[in-house]
Amino acid sequence: MKYIVQICRIFVGVLFIISGFIKLNDPLGFSYKLQEYFSTDVLNIPFLEPYALAISVFVVVLEVVLGVFLLIGYKRKFTIWMLLGMIVFFTFLTFYSAYFDKVKDCGCFGDALKLTPWESFTKDVVLLVLILVLFYGQKYIKPIFKTLPNTIIALLSFIVSLWFAYHVLMHLPSIDFRAYKIGNNLSDEMAIPETASRPVIEYTWTYKINGEEKTYVDNGSGPAKYDEVINVETKEIDPGFIPAIQDFTIESNDEDLTTYFLEKEHLVVVAMYNIYNSEKEGLEKLKSFTDDAIKKGYTVIGLSASGDEAKQQLKTDYSLNFDTYLCDEKVVKTIVRSNPGIFILKKGTVVNKAHWNDIEDIELEILENANLSLDFELKKELDEIYALDQGIREIYFAKSKEEKDAIAQRIGIPIKENALDYMSLWGEIDSINMIKVEKIVKDYGYPGKSLVGEPTNKAAWYVIQHSQKIEQYLPLMKEASSKGELPKHLVAMMEDRHLMYNGKPQIYGTQGRTIGMKTDNPIQIIWPIADVGNVNSLRAEAGFLNTVEENAKRLFGDDFVFKNYTIEEVNKLDKTN
Structure with a gap:
């Protein structure tokens, strides 16, 4: 019994120190895991969520300190009772999580080692058995050092643990176990190799054939013959390959970037x-x-x-x-x-x-494309112009009065009593913005990337695109694009709009129209394209990332079928609608 207790003592003590240190290295991460446990979907004690960080620090410091206490034999009764209390609690927690499938990863070893809920529960059961051995054989646990050295070591373990927790909270974890650590490529961490194992899903079909109800289990093909499918249940047998990074995205309101x-x-x-x-x-x-x-x-x-x-x-x-x-x-x-x-x-x-x-x-090197004389005041003015230009259009498409009011407040325009009253501001905002942009162009030339950076270099383009002065400023846009001040695809869009306004076929297929909007049967079309056979090549050269067919669906919905009309056909549609 004496030797068994010593083996258990070393194993439990070392494991608690390792587990505690890994979480101590990232107490904020452990606090996020505790918040998950405290949430209404798991333990339903959300009132503890605001205290998750404090509880996290307390638990991980206690875990390390108890591991040290056990190894050096300091205050054995207190130590073993605390270890027993902690392991009983965590065994319950991991069982609850595993049985009810609430939390996919217990966070026992932070991000260093991921355990499934049942693996976590099994680990805690083993520890519970080992701690019970210590509990019944505690008389064999003797201090390694005399009273004073033991006390000093115990006190130092507490102080160092507390200091380390504070240090990583005020900076970052000293060791980064996550997929986003320095040196990792995010695209590689998100990639799924062609040879990767695929998920294995079991399908249970309940169906009727010749008036008799039957069940059939397969991989998704379904029964060969049936009169009616009553129900289909799926069960994941094997999740297959799971990339280290799964949900990382950078999105605007309109697209995935x-x-x-x-x-x-x-x-x-x-x-x-x-x-x-x-x-x-x-x-x-x-x-x-x-x-x-x-x-x-x-x-x-x-x-x-x-x-x-x-x-x-x-x-x-x-x-x-x-x-x-x-x-x-x-x-x-x-x-x-x-x-x-x-x-x-x-x-x-x-x-x-x-x-x-x-x-x-953080020391940033000066890059080849550096512009140390960037005009932030002008950038700010153009950003405000852009916010108004896009905001008034967002208000138009917002579905509720509350949404419209929230956008109006965000862009700094008066809140209207009637939702329709916002539309009276559309033309006024566009006119004021155009006056401001014309003054800026007069003083600076086109405010491109080298003057105001990206994406602010697009602000003036938006305002001119929404004006009646495209023809006047299109040459200036082309010149700015040739110098790298403005993306080529924006100039291509403006050129298409100019051609459409003048009743001519467009080049890149960027412009669409709805004919007969006030009729019962409006017709949505992509404005006629001059060289439809080469349009996608021209789009690629101009920097567009999608085809004309994909752009048409973006404009008019996934069910839209692209067709290239002639100018004569469009004129005929206009007359009949």
Whole structure:
């Protein structure tokens, strides 16, 4: 019994220290796991969620300290009772999680080692048995050192553990076990190899044939003969290959920009899982850092799960010169354990990460495309112009009065009593914006990438695109595009719109029309294309990422079937509708 107790003592003590240290390295990550347990879907004790971080630190420090106490034989009764209490609680938790399939990963070893719920429960049962051996054989647990050295070691274990927890909370985990660690390429971590195993799904079909109800189990093909399928149940037998990163996206309101940004040569990302919960001191540091990054040639974006209103408020309150895109909250929390935090990518590979406390320590090189004289005042003016240009159009498409009012408040226009009254502002805003843009063009020429950066270099284009002065400014746009100041595909869109306004066939297939909007049978068409046979090649040369057929579905819905009309056919449709 004496030797069995010593073996159990070493095994349990070392395991508690390792498990505790891994979580101590990332107490914020463990707190997220506790929040998951506390949620209404699991234990239904949401009142504890605000205290998850404090509980996390307490538990992981206690875990390490108890492991040390056990190894050195310090206060054996207290130590064993505490170990027993903890393992009973965690055994219940992992059983509940496994039996009711509530939490997929217990977080016992943080991100270093993922265990399934049943594996976690099995591990806790084994530990429970070992601790019970210690409980009944505690008389064999003797202190390794005398009283004073034992007390000093015990006290030091507590102080060092507490200090380490504080250190990683104020900076970042010392060891990064996540798929977003420095050196990893996000595209590679998301990729599924062609040779990867596929999910195996078992299908149970309940069906009737010749009036008799039967069941049939297969891989999805279904019974060969049947009169009626009553029900189909599926069960996952094998999940197949699961990539390390599954839900990482960078999205605007209109499109998925993940691939676009992961191909950027130098990308700085400001991660804020929840803007309203971000540390104010950290937000105050963002402007100088991100402005410096933009001037040095980096593309800078934000990433958050917060809504448009919060993103715009952040940009306004702190005079930030970058846009924030949408990403799942859990993913942003995983990327960097700081709110806000910084991570830097080079063609999708993580080259640096930092807590907001350490922003000053990040040294950014001056890139070849640096523009140290970027005009942020002009950029701010154009960003405000763009916000109004797009905002008034968002109001038009918003379905409810509440949505329209929220957008109006965000872009700084008066809230109207009647939803239709917003439309009276459309023309007024476009006219004022055009006056401002014309003055800017007169003073600076076209405000392109080298003057105001991206995506602000598109702001003037939007305003002119929505005006009656396309013909006047199209040559200026072409010149700006030839110098790399404006994307080629935007000039292509403007050229198509100019041709359509003048009743001529377009080149790139970007423009659509609805004929007979006031009739019972409106007809949606893509405006006639001059060279439809080569249009997709021309689109690719201009920088479009989709075909004319895909663009048509984007404009008019997935059921839309592209057909190229002639000008004569369109004129005839106009007359008959």
